[in-house]
Amino acid sequence: MFPLEHIAIRQAAYYHPEKVVHNDYYLDHFKSRGKDIARFLQVMGREQRYIAAEGENALTMGYQAARKVLSDAGLASEDLDMIVFSSQTPEYTYPTNALLLHHRLRGKSRTITLDSNANCAGMVAAVEQASRYMQSNPHVRYALVVGSDLSSVNCNPEDEITLPNFGDAAAAVILERRAERPGFIDSLYYTDSDDCENIMFPACGLSNIYNPEMTPEQIRISWKPFDGTCVVEPAAADIEEVMRRNGLTLDDIAAFCLSQFSLKNIELICEKLGADMDKFIYVGDEFGYTGTSSPFIALQRGIEQGSIKRGDYIFFWSVGAGWQLPTVLFQY
Incomplete structure (x- = not known):
């Protein structure tokens, strides 16, 4: 149906919450517990991070990133043949977050939907695996891959490794089958x-x-x-x-x-x-x-x-x- 050979990144986008928390908050938080994390934050390369507001989660952030990438790509949800949702903190284990995203986007019935979890490596793996799948299935022209984690609420407030390190955000990419390079x-x-x-x-x-x-x-x-x-x-x-x-x-x-x-x-x-x-x-x-x-x-x-x-x-x-x-x- 589609005599196209290469799997390209057509568009990318991201979403982050509005709330910004700077290092000072975490330095003071752990100082009150007798811990100095200044060197740790320097090694990790942290200055600030975005933290989800009440009511935000991996699914809502992923939805915002998906809307943005579709708009920027000039595509509609009906164009999508495949939706992959990558998360290690999925809001639901069933139904799949990809299916819930499909519903929010009003996707067509001929859309493959699946969730993927390879932890922090998840979106890289999901893009790679979606690209491989598209190479073998000529009926998938456009695939949406969303990666979204809500980590801040799952961190132990007493743990100086996770709490000051994580931020909340989502990214989305649209993969497109094309006759010419560039691509995967x-x-x-x-x-x-x-x-x-x-x-x-x-x-x-x-x-x-x-x-x-x-x-x-x-x-x-x-x-x-x-x-x-x-x-x-x-x-x-x-x-x-x-x-x-x-x-x-x-x-x-x-x-x-x-x-x-x-x-x-x-x-x-x-x-x-x-x-x-x-x-x-x-x-x-x-x-x-x-x-x-x-x-x-x-x-x-x-x-x-x-x-x-x-x-x-x-x-x-x-x-x-x-x-x-x-x-x-x-x-x-």
Whole structure:
């Protein structure tokens, strides 16, 4: 039906709540508990973050990002053949958030809807998997991929790692089947499950959330301290491998849109590659860490600032708890 061959990013957009919380709030919060987190915030690269208001959640934020990306792309919801909703904090487990989003957007009946969860790596994985699926299904011309996490309400107020680190936001991209490049080129996954229980939510397990003996802290995110730089070496190695097998060098790459979890990790990956730090887009100082959406908020910010242009080669990379590291190469 559609003799088109390449899967391109037609449009990207993001949504963030209005409320801004600066570092001072968290510095004072933990100082009152005898903890100095100033160095931690510096290493993570935080200055402020957007925090959802009452009534906002992953679904409502995702809906706002979806509306914006459709409007900017000049498309209607009836044009969508596929909707994928990526979240590690879904508002509902059933029906799917993608189905609820389809309803809010008034999508057509011939729309594939599904939820995806690869934790913080989720939207990178969802875009990669949607692109692969579109390559094999000629009846999908437009796919909407939304990534949205509401993390702030799930953080333990006594945990200095999660509470000051996370922000709330959503991103959306529209993938389009086209006859010509640019588009999706290649991907690679690295999985190491040896430390799969370092980060868990809900901490007590879903089967125990109604146990009256469980405290809120036992339900919220459990985050055991670990050395997050363990992802640097495989990240750099996978980026190099994808470049090698596609005949590219660092000079060919215009931008890196990586997980915004840690500014230090981005700097170390840049150093490991021997790349120019100017190519690494960082928005974690403004948004905080938004989880699944963070690489695609970086993408849209790069487009807005003019550092990403049509035809540019872009790497997306992120890390999901446990660990799963997807590396994806696009020509924008």
